[in-house]
Amino acid sequence: MMSTPKIKLNSGFEIPSIGLGTYSTSETATVSEAVAYAIKEAGYRHLDCAWIYGNEKTVGEGIQLSGVPRSEIFITSKVWGTYHTRVEECLNETLANLGTDYLDLYLIHWPVPLNQNGNPPAFPKLPDGQWDVDRSVDLRDTWKQMEALVKKGKVKSIGLSNFSQAKVEYLLETAEIVPAVNQLELHVYNPQHKLLAFLKSKGIVAQAYSPLGSTNAPLLTDETVTAIAAKHSLQPAHVLLGYLLAKDIVILPRSVSNTRIASNLKGALAAAEKLDASELEHLDGLAASGKQKRFVVFQWSVDLGFDNWV
């Protein structure tokens, strides 16, 4: 069975560089089977979860089904915006659903506090259709709550997701614990070079979500990617994933197909070895050549401070 290399976090813990994404619109039974297969058969030791995905119970069932001890699996989850003033409550629900008493990594899912009494509860909107953002909540206070969870021993490392440089800098001014990671939309069409360099300078590891372009993997047909794949007898998915791994970015590909789950891990590692400097440079330049694109765009009515938000 394949195993994944690990990357050292600034918290002192190590994170496997490949994790299974668990966001899903698929049938719940499929997700538990996919999780069990990934851990038991394909060698994954890292799962990327979130309270808002609504399927953490199913992921927990998959972990149980795999028979692999909890201590051998790196589990991440994320606090949702409606819980920014009661982070531990969100964590407790996640822990109960996953069937564990600690997380390896807990992230602020988006730097956007939402009205906790809003309607509908998880996706609160105002009558005009805008997100019901709670502008009275300070991200620095939410981070303090994250830090308290580390002190309590309920989470080993804490980090961010969807934080631009400006938002990270805002937190760092008062943070006692430097975030271990920032999970971002990262792929050949949204490489965020400047943000990656900034994170590196602060010792914050970048994690790539939607590395294949999200649902239906639209990046697989990019002609540069397919040409490089053909040259090395790899699949396009391997090139997309290996490109990120070669840049020391943690990748979180999602699949509910056993064949693709296994192939993504094996192929990503093979591609990271095979891609040479000029191919990496070519892939690094795709977005700037006119292909810049994000696939996950929330209309938050908050300026997140990203380059190329839409």
Ligand SMILES: NC(=O)c1ccc[n+]([C@@H]2O[C@H](COP(=O)([O-])OP(=O)(O)OC[C@H]3O[C@@H](n4cnc5c(N)ncnc54)[C@H](OP(=O)(O)O)[C@@H]3O)[C@@H](O)[C@H]2O)c1
């Ligand atoms: N922090 C955040 O805000 C955030 C946002 C989005 C995602 N995420 C995390 O990142 C993970 C990955 O992102 P994502 O789920 O948006 O998308 P993704 O991993 O880029 O792509 C998933 C899609 O690609 C297909 N696929 C997977 N491997 C393939 C292969 N080898 N060949 C062809 N198709 C393949 C999957 O279909 P099959 O299942 O049929 O294989 C699925 O439709 C999520 O699951 C979640 O854990 C986090």
